[in-house]
Amino acid sequence: MRIFIGAIVLAFILAFHFPEPPESVVARVGTYVITKAEFEQAYKNSSSALQKDPLYRRAFLNNMIDQKLILLDAERRGLDHDPRFLKMVENFWQQSLLTIALQEKAKEGTDLDHWVDYLKKNTKIDIDREYLK
Numbered sequence: 001m002r003i004f005i006g007a008i009v010l011a012f013i014l015a016f017h018f019p020e021p022p023e024s025v026v027a028r029v030g031t032y033v034i035t036k037a038e039f040e041q042a043y044k045n046s047s048s049a050l051q052k053d054p055l056y057r058r059a060f061l062n063n064m065i066d067q068k069l070i071l072l073d074a075e076r077r078g079l080d081h082d083p084r085f086l087k088m089v090e091n092f093w094q095q096s097l098l099t100i101a102l103q104e105k106a107k108e109g110t111d112l113d114h115w116v117d118y119l120k121k122n123t124k125i126d127i128d129r130e131y132l133k
Helices: 002-017 036-044 054-076 083-107 112-121
Strands: 025-029 032-035
Touching (some): 025 036, 025 054, 032 054, 083 112
Antiparallel strands (some): 025 032
16 A cells, blocks of 8 residues: 555655646746646636736746645655555545546436445455454
8 A cells, every 4th residue: 555655655755746738838846837727727616816907816826836845845845655645635636536436326326325235245344343342
């Protein structure tokens, strides 16, 4: 499982470190790049998007830059290898996968309770009953 978590962390890191075409870059912060697409998506999903004033866009970009600076500092301090961080990545991965699996089954019109019952019947499950006493 640690290798898998390491692979996820590496994928996140590489996603931010591949060179972007210069015309698609809004800002470079150390090894991080903020692309126009990334900025526009984040801005669109923010409450600032209601404002048409360029000052709000600049302030939003400055906030994104601040976040990248904090990420760089966290990496320099080795926090990307901290067990707490790795556990958070694992939890995020599990929750995201659960969400997608449930959404897919719901789209199919699957009765989720029956599906989970089927999974329980067809998967080996060992429980330490002593622990629960």
